[in-house]
Amino acid sequence: MQGAFLIETLFIVNPTAGRGTTKSRWDAFERQLKKYTTFPYKVHFTTRSGEAETVSLQATHSHFERVIAVGGDGTVNEIVNGVLGRDVMIGILPFGTGNDLARSIEANKSDKDLLHMLCYPKEASLNVAKINGRHFINAAGIGFDGIVANHINRHMFIKILGALGYSLSAITVLKSFTPSEVMLNIDGNCVILSHVWMIAIGNGSFYGGGMKICPSAKYDDDLLDVCIVSNLGKMNFLKLLPSVYTGRHVEKETFITTQQGKHIEITCPDYMIAHADGELIASSSLQISVSEKRIRFLT
Numbered sequence: 618m619q620g621a622f623l624i625e626t627l628f629i630v631n632p633t634a635g636r637g638t639t640k641s642r643w644d645a646f647e648r649q650l651k652k653y654t655t656f657p658y659k660v661h662f663t664t665r666s667g668e669a670e671t672v673s674l675q676a677t678h679s680h681f682e683r684v685i686a687v688g689g690d691g692t693v694n695e696i697v698n699g700v701l702g703r704d705v706m707i708g709i710l711p712f713g714t715g716n717d718l719a720r721s722i723e724a725n726k727s728d729k730d731l732l733h734m735l736c737y738p739k740e741a742s743l744n745v746a747k748i749n750g751r752h753f754i755n756a757a758g759i760g761f762d763g764i765v766a767n768h769i770n771r772h773m774f775i776k777i778l779g780a781l782g783y784s785l786s787a788i789t790v791l792k793s794f795t796p797s798e799v800m801l802n803i804d805g806n807c808v809i810l811s812h813v814w815m816i817a818i819g820n821g822s823f824y825g826g827g828m829k830i831c832p833s834a835k836y837d838d839d840l841l842d843v844c845i846v847s848n849l850g851k852m853n854f855l856k857l858l859p860s861v862y863t864g865r866h867v868e869k870e871t872f873i874t875t876q877q878g879k880h881i882e883i884t885c886p887d888y889m890i891a892h893a894d895g896e897l898i899a900s901s902s903l904q905i906s907v908s909e910k911r912i913r914f915l916t
């Protein structure tokens with residue numbers, strides 16, 4: 618394969634992604650890379666959380682034209698935060714656990730397809746969203762969802778269960794959860810909502826390792842999709858949960874409201890726990906918007 622021989626590429630490998638399997642998957646992939654391609658590249662293995670952001674930013678100051686995340690959505694999130702606004706293309710070898718971004722954009726999965734993607738690059742221009750100053754690519758979840766993400770992050774054995782882990786954590790968190798009142802402002806239209814369980818904001822449709830929380834969300838429509846879950850009891854919440862995996866929860870209009878917007882503000886009398894691409898944020902006020910800058914993404 619010859620296509621991208623002039624493009625200098627940096628692979629940022631998170632060896633801990635994919636429940637620790639990414640290092641060996643990368644080693645196997647690199648053997649194919651050496652055998653079938655000739656384009657110049659360098660590899661950086663991350664040693665700690667946050668390093669991919671620093672390293673990808675440094676790469677934009679040198680000669681790299683492509684930065685490829687080797688891992689999951691957390692690694693992509695850090696690279697997006699590192700390179701947004703710089704003239705560099707990013708891509709993903711989806712060797713992580715959830716790989717929600719790759720799932721949303723129907724990215725290549727086999728090594729052969731991934732090699733082809735690298736050698737014959739096509740690019741898409743994707744929206745990026747921002748929450749309290751930090752960028753995210755997939756989705757943010759506020760309220761019940763944030764508390765579940767917090768629970769998962771604190772229990773490694775649950776994290777490695779992927780989508781099943783979400784359901785287990787949800788059942789645990791459910792016992793002590795009480796819905797709250799929030800003020801929601803979407804593009805200047807402000808409402809006070811009571812008995813809110815959670816609000817999800819989607820730039821892409823998937824999060825949590827395959828949950829289609831905002832089924833209509835598109836990465837290139839300059840809009841964020843908002844999914845509000847409110848006014849339901851614990852039993853109904855449990856009944857609703859499986860339908861999130863297919864995106865059919867949005868049909869339950871008694872409990873679910875969907876909207877779209879560019880600027881979203883959520884305020885709550887108490888601290889809310891939120892997550893964006895799985896990263897946790899705690900605040901009583903969240904400002905979420907579509908970033909003016911797009912990301913050049915290898916497809």
Ligand SMILES: Nc1ncnc2c1ncn2[C@@H]1O[C@H](COP(=O)(O)OP(=O)(O)OP(=O)(O)O)[C@@H](O)[C@H]1O
Nearest residue numbers: 634635664665666688689690691692713714715716
């Ligand atoms: N060397 C490292 N040691 C520990 N954590 C790391 C290291 N390098 C990166 N990380 C952190 O690992 C976290 C998880 O990585 P990532 O999201 O890529 O994999 P994943 O959780 O398996 O996949 P997904 O998010 O798609 O489910 C990221 O938040 C990142 O900051």
